[in-house]
Amino acid sequence: MKDKKSVVGFRFAWAGLKAVMKKESNFQLHLTATAIVIAAGFFFHLSLIEWAVILLTIGLVLITEMINSVIERIMDFTQPGYDERIKEIKDIAAGVVLVTAIISVVVGALIFGPKVMQLL
Template identity: 50%
Template sequence: MKDKKKKIGFSHAWNGIKETVKNEYNFRIHLAATLVVVVCGFIFEISLLEWMFVFFAIGLVLVTEMINSVTEAIVDYIKPEYHPQAKYIKDAAAGAVLISVIIAVIIGTIIFIPSLYKLL
């Protein structure tokens, strides 16, 4: 019985990811950026430690984007009309995504800039 519940839970989780990809434009942008970064990682043959940081940064951005999407959906569901507090909640969630993206860009810069210099 426990295995069936685990499979159902995984099914719901996978469905949540699919729906986010389907419905959230910014999430698809982040996935495209992920593809570019992973390809660059292979081209520049980054180290195992660098891969760990890259995947941490990718995960951070994707998770915060999903949390932002859920936060916006909940706020719109509970408070469809404009309210200053609802705006703050949505703006703060979007700000969390921005912070995660800035962190990812810093990590990417630290890892990839030396490799780019080697090409020049």
């Protein structure tokens, strides 16, 4: 019985991931950036540690974008009309994604910057 619940839970999780990939343009943008970074990682032959840092950073950006989407949907559901307090909640959630994205750019620059400089 427990295995069946795990499979159902996985199905729900997969449905949620598909929903965010299909409906959230910012998530799609992050996925495009992810593909570019992974391609660059293969091109520059990243070390295992570099891959670990890059993948953790990508994961953090995608996770924060998903959490932001959840917060926005909850706020829209609970308060369909405009409310300054809801706007602030949504702005803060978006700010979390922005901070994570900025950190990811810095991490990317630290890892890929010296490799790009060697090519020049």
